[in-house]
Amino acid sequence: MSKENKTIQAKTAELAQLVAWFDSEDFTLETALDKFKEAEALAETIEKDLTALKNDIQIVKQKFDSEA
């Protein structure tokens, strides 16, 4: 798995954790706004990362028309 995809997955997992915090018992109004801003920024990064990613398509040099 590529490093970039891992990062997106990690960020998505982090966002899910942040969202879950709002429903958890740890929720406090004092930190809610900071957490919200954090989630908003993370979502923006994920969106940018996803849009910018390109696939790397390579044709294998090996020939398959006869036994190597």
Added chain:
Amino acid sequence: MEKPLFSVSDFIAVINQTLEYTYPAVEIEGEVASFKVNQAKYVFFDIKDTGGSLGCFMTVWQLRVPIEDGMKVIVSAVPKITQWGKFSLTIKSVRPSGEGALKKSFELLKAKLELEGLFAPDRKRALPSIPGHVAVISSTQAAGYADFIKIINDRWGGLRVDVAHVQVQGADAPDQIIRALTYFNSRDELPEVIVIIRGGGSADDLAAFNDEQLVRAIAASRVPTLVGVGHEVDESLADMAADVRAATPSNAAQLLVPDRGEIIRAVRYQVRSLLPRVESAVSQQSTIVSDMLIGALEATDGRIDQQLIQLAGVRNVLAQLNPQTVLARGYALIRGAQTVGAMIEVETNRSIIKAEVKNVQRK
């Protein structure tokens, strides 16, 4: 002119040389008869039509699709005279000919492999939800391949795609696909998924994907496989042996990678859904505070009311003790000495009366 003189074996060799020169490889179409397998290694059958019959020989491993008597086939063969002088076709490959024979062969092999458990649901492995490295086996000139690449590029990014260019139809296709499968399965850095794709075609075009050895190679792949061959209605044994079956190459791309557009929408929705939660928490908190205030006020009011009630009771008692209240009930207050002839003052509710005491009797 002198006629050449041969030994028997020389003549057989010359005939075989002539045959090999004239017909290095021939394809012959006919119906299978007297099919038999000896010692689980050697296959013998005749191929015939209404006008003739030819003996055929091949090894079991060369037989890539099941055949049986009565089936119409095309054999690719080298004609030969055996050392016993018998004309025979040494078969290189055999394939069913015509829709009926293809279907029959398909059903025979399907039943055989099904019995072996090659298509069993419990053999199926799940594909990674977001793969980072995949291998694709296809013809890079095929329309199905172009559709597949376009869709994965539209849907996702950051993916490493190694493509093995192979023939996807014809007699050489199964072996090429098997070699590509072996190649990807033996890499130091294994791909997470091997995708085999081919666009639509006739039953004959797609017959390569019903090759027994290819189907077995797909089932034996260390790396999970995703196969998308033909159109939605097409069914191949390669599909059935794959871990995941796609209806078409485009569908394979959809199954392989998530849609980044959908993820972006989901992420946006997640964040948007947070604000109402914060608002609701603020509103809940303010309700709690306001309820507490109301409670405190109500408690204070209660205390005051209680005090007022108590005060009213005391005032009532006091009022009963007021002499005026007694006078109002008709009693009178007498002031002065209680002796005969003395002047006394009698106070009623309404008047004060001066009177003389006429008689005093003790009770």
